[in-house]
Amino acid sequence: MIYLDGRKALVTGGSRGIGRATAILFAKAGCDVAINYIKQKEAAEKVKEEIGKTGRECLVFKADISQKNDINSMVKEIMQKWGRIDILVNNAGIWTYGEMGKMSEKTWAETMKINVDGVFYMCNAVVPHMKRNKRGSIISVSSMAAIRGEAFHSHYAASKGALVSFTKSLAAELGHYNIRVNCVAPGWVDTDMCSGVFSDPDFREKVQESIPLKRIPPPEDIAGPILFLVSDLAQHITGEVLNVNGGSVPCA
Numbered sequence: 212m213i214y215l216d217g218r219k220a221l222v223t224g225g226s227r228g229i230g231r232a233t234a235i236l237f238a239k240a241g242c243d244v245a246i247n248y249i250k251q252k253e254a255a256e257k258v259k260e261e262i263g264k265t266g267r268e269c270l271v272f273k274a275d276i277s278q279k280n281d282i283n284s285m286v287k288e289i290m291q292k293w294g295r296i297d298i299l300v301n302n303a304g305i306w307t308y309g310e311m312g313k314m315s316e317k318t319w320a321e322t323m324k325i326n327v328d329g330v331f332y333m334c335n336a337v338v339p340h341m342k343r344n345k346r347g348s349i350i351s352v353s354s355m356a357a358i359r360g361e362a363f364h365s366h367y368a369a370s371k372g373a374l375v376s377f378t379k380s381l382a383a384e385l386g387h388y389n390i391r392v393n394c395v396a397p398g399w400v401d402t403d404m405c406s407g408v409f410s411d412p413d414f415r416e417k418v419q420e421s422i423p424l425k426r427i428p429p430p431e432d433i434a435g436p437i438l439f440l441v442s443d444l445a446q447h448i449t450g451e452v453l454n455v456n457g458g459s460v461p462c463a
Contacts, residue, residue: 213442216241219293220441221286223247223276223333224303226255229352229400232430233300233437234258238267240438242298245270245289276303276329286336295344298441299337301330301351301374309366319366326370330377338385347390348441351378352433355398355456371396375452382450391449393440397433398422398456423458 220237224230225246234244235258244262246269248255255271262269270289274281289296304326309318330351341347356364357371378394385392399422419427436455439445 212240213438213444214241215298215438215442218242218297219245219289219295220298220300221245221289221296221333221337222300222302223329226251226258228302229397229430229433229437230300230302231258232434233302234269235261235265236431236434236438237298237441238262238265238269240442241267243268243270243293245272245285245293245296247272247274247276247285247303249273249275276333277324279332282329282332282336286333286340290340296337296340297344297347299333299341299347299349300437300441301333301349303329304352304370306364306367308363310363311365314366322366322370326367327373327377330374334381338381338390341390342385342388345389347385347388349378349381349385349390349392350437350440351392351394352437353378353394353396353452355396355454355459357396358452358454378452379450386449391440391445393445393449394452395433395436395440396452396454396456397428398454398459399427400433401427401429421459422456426457428455428457 215237220242222230222234222244225234226248234246237244246258259269259271272285274285351374353374354371356368357375361368375394378392382392433455436453
């Protein structure tokens with residue numbers, strides 16, 4: 212069993228999908244968890260309820276990660292409450308359609324604002340506190356799209372590719388402070404984000420057959436590797452990209 216007893220974590224986009232699964236798994240490992248949401252208040256409160264059943268504390272914030280002021284206010288409140296943030300999971304993000312030659316600047320900018328700028332705002336706000344404590348672990352959720360590309364989603368792939376470079380750069384920069392920075396790159400995952408495309412049973416079957424392990428994983432299958440990377444079992448791992456895709460693409 213992996214233990215995170217006494218640690219404090221902030222998981223963005225923790226009301227659903229991978230963020231929800233990660234927040235609950237962290238709590239089961241003994242960690243107090245803060246999450247944010249934008250519209251899914253009821254879902255966020257349910258996560259808080261689930262975490263409460265484990266005996267751990269859950270802080271819930273309405274905060275848009277694409278807005279620096281929202282991020283700074285959330286981090287300030289967490290620090291006032293807990294005094295530290297040991298773990299940061301940059302999970303929140305969007306996945307939209309965009310055909311080159313027809314994609315609007317608004318679509319491109321929105322993806323970058325949330326998927327890239329949001330991670331920058333979070334790290335910029337949290338890292339100074341981790342530096343003072345001489346300890347921390349940061350995980351960003353990228354995608355296999357960052358490694359192999361994805362037709363009609365070039366803006367998404369570009370944003371997730373940026374997280375890979377960002378991760379490797381921060382790992383080199385922050386290692387001196389005992390802050391580890393890693394990345395997970397999921398393939399297809401059975402989440403709300405993919406519910407639209409998976410509503411077509413033929414497409415879902417095609418995706419499943421394309422995966423060597425022949426299964427589309429639930430969010431919990433991504434949360435497990437995230438838990439490993441923030442744990443002491445991974446204390447000599449930093450700057451890595453862990454592909455969690457059932458063998459769909461070779462490791463980077």
